Amino acid sequence: MTKSVRRADFLMALAYATDLATGHSRDFALRSCVLAMRFAEVAGLDAETRRGVYHQALLRYIGCNADTHLLASAFGDEIALRRDLQRIDIGNKSELAETIVRAITRTFADAPPAELAAAVERGLAEAMQVSVPILSGHCEVARRIAERIGLSDEIRENLGQLYERWDGKGLPRGLSGNAVKLPVRLVTLAQDAIALNEAHGFDIMKAMIGKRAGGGYEAELAGLFLVHAERLFADLDGPVDRESILALEPAPHAMLEETGCEEAYLAIADMIDMRMPFTFGHSRAVAALAEAAGKHIGLPAADIRDVRWAAYAHDIGELAVPVSVWMRAGRLTERETDAARLHPYHGERALASLGGDGKAIAALVQRHHERLDGSGYFRNARGPDLSPAARILAAAEAFQTAREARPYRPALSDAAAAAKLRGAVREEKLCGNAVEAVLACAGQPSRRDTSERLAGLTPREIEVLRLIAGGHTAKEAARRLEIAPKTADNHIQSLYSKIGVSTRAAAALYALERGLIQQGISPA
Ligand SMILES: [Fe+2]
Ligand SMILES: [Fe+2]
Structure with missing residues (x-):
């Protein structure tokens, strides 16, 4: 059995991952936590509100992986776009338009001028139409992930307001004044201050915060911040260590036992996989295969648990690479290939805060693309450095990936994927025992019982849910099921109300959580 671990350790792993996915600098969320907690102290906030500040700073962007493919289709490199958005006043229409034009120009840099002009015109016209449902989904998914890691109603409500502003010009609900919760107001200001300081330096940052007082930020809060800015920013340039973040958590410190850890790793899995329909x-599928294969070859229970948790988190480092790159049908550039091959490195780094038992999991994550002959990545590790659990994870990952479709290739059948893996065994890249164990277990039903807790959905509603969770529109779902679009719409409304969600993203998360999606669904 694992010892209980601080929940804050998981929050730091999530913070590292969301920093990557949102184009923030290294340790941005951790530094914002330090700054915001100092600010909360200066503002004399009570322990409950400080707890809200602490979690808002670490987890603000936890829902922002939902529907990333839609963002990338509309605006290209979504990480670069997010980086640009951090530095502007989103409430200022001309700054926002300029940022959108820059994103589209980046994407269409090589296109003829007329095509670029048309894309810009279309992008500006559709910006709000595209963004509002995506941002609503981010808020709902953030609240749900927070619930799964056991956070309070109050913290979940804060996380659902991440894009709201003092002046009512935020999204998606346009809340204003005190309707925007204090931790949200405070953390938004603190995070903007860090991003602006990085982009423009301390003095310009202060001037910009002052200019936005009474607009994006509550005037009183901005005033207090400016009075204490030097002190608040003291020694905030370098990396932040784990102990500092642990020490900042208002007591009592939340702990996770075995089942809490399981749920937290599962939340990480879903957060990673919901960026793109084809992942x-x-x-979850890699974990189910690796766990079954681990049992098949008789690994000890602790190793089986480690390999399952490592499988849940194995691609957390992929968040560093824009979805726009993964979605492209053509070849990656050299630079993109390098970035993609570093994802096991980022994965290990993301899990570093977990310490103790987490070290074994981070080590497995780091090795999930290594091969026995040293031809894998990113360390070119060889056989002796690869444990049975690492070999099983590599085999399960390779098999599952082969039978999922990617934009640049169709899915292989199970038989063809098995032949591919056996070929890799012959070339002494993958371990024969591990591959045979995975293949023996492939296709067996999941250990998790999914027959219950389906909220009374009809079989047809489950089919519709699977399709929309896999990225299909209502119209496409109707076509695939050979029903009228109106009927598909009715099914969607009915299933949304049965499972208690209002956005596609939250419905997709529901489907993942219930194991309704066992394998990647091929895009249309
Ligand atoms: Fe993977
Ligand atoms: Fe991977």
């Missing part, structure tokens, strides 16, 4: 359910 939906990937990590």
